[in-house]
Amino acid sequence: QLQLQESGPGLVKPSETLSLTCTVSGASISSSTYCWGWIRQPPGQGLEWIGSIFYSESTHYSPSLQSRVTISIDTSKSQFSLKLRSVTAADTAVYYCARHPYSYGAFEFWGQGTLVTVSA
Amino acid sequence: DIQMTQSPSSVSASVGDRVTITCRASQSISSYVNWYQQKPGKAPKLLIYSASSLQSGVPSRFSGSGSGTDFTLTISSLQPEDFATYYCQQSYSTPSCTFGQGTELEIK
Numbered sequence: 001q002l003q004l005q006e007s008g009p010g011l012v013k014p015s016e017t018l019s020l021t022c023t024v025s026g027a028s029i030s031s032s033t034y035c036w037g038w039i040r041q042p043p044g045q046g047l048e049w050i051g052s053i054f055y056s057e058s059t060h061y062s063p064s065l066q067s068r069v070t071i072s073i074d075t076s077k078s079q080f081s082l083k084l085r086s087v088t089a090a091d092t093a094v095y096y097c098a099r100h101p102y103s104y105g106a107f108e109f110w111g112q113g114t115l116v117t118v119s120a
Numbered sequence: 121d122i123q124m125t126q127s128p129s130s131v132s133a134s135v136g137d138r139v140t141i142t143c144r145a146s147q148s149i150s151s152y153v154n155w156y157q158q159k160p161g162k163a164p165k166l167l168i169y170s171a172s173s174l175q176s177g178v179p180s181r182f183s184g185s186g187s188g189t190d191f192t193l194t195i196s197s198l199q200p201e202d203f204a205t206y207y208c209q210q211s212y213s214t215p216s217c218t219f220g221q222g223t224e225l226e227i228k
Contacts, residue, residue, distance in 0.1 A: 047158075
């Protein structure tokens with residue numbers, strides 16, 4: 001059974017870089033059929049897609065975040081990662097990693113999510 | 121960007137009721153709409169993909185319809201475990217996507 005697990009610091013200072021990793025188990029991260037994505041949810045608010053990456057390292061980012069976001073993939077470790085630069089309190093959210101088929105963007109499998117708080 | 125406008129933002133209903141949630145896209149997106157259910161403290165769960173296809177393991181009381189710009193999620197007979205928040209998502213330009221703002225389904 002596919003499992004995704006987010007990991008990383010739960011507290012980040014303003015202006016610094018938020019870094020999270022998603023570890024994939026139970027399926028190959030190198031599959032040509034799927035994309036791997038990051039989605040976030042501020043407390044009490046809705047879902048926001050951050051970006052997605054293909055095994056070939058092709059990336060797609062939300063226009064509102066693309067100037068600050070980098071998503072990378074390490075197939076040897078079965079992991080993909082998120083870096084969000086110059087964070088502010090508005091970046092405080094639960095961050096989810098998830099998988100979707102490349103042909104249609106429905107997120108079938110999700111990690112449990114990890115809360116990242118931006119605060120001094 | 122393609123915007124998704126969900127309505128209502130909240131709805132109160134009773135067990136056994138039929139409930140419909142709608143989502144309107146800012147431009148035509150064919151059938152590239154997906155629906156999710158989210159319970160407090162949990163990750164979203166995919167219910168419907170490609171507007172009307174039921175995800176494996178999801179009860180048949182959930183159904184989706186629509187194409188172009190207007191889409192609906194229907195729960196035919198509400199069960200106690202269905203009280204949650206529901207989100208639509210457009211994936212017309214997959215992998216790029218956007219979510220609706222959510223509909224909170226509450227017990228009357």
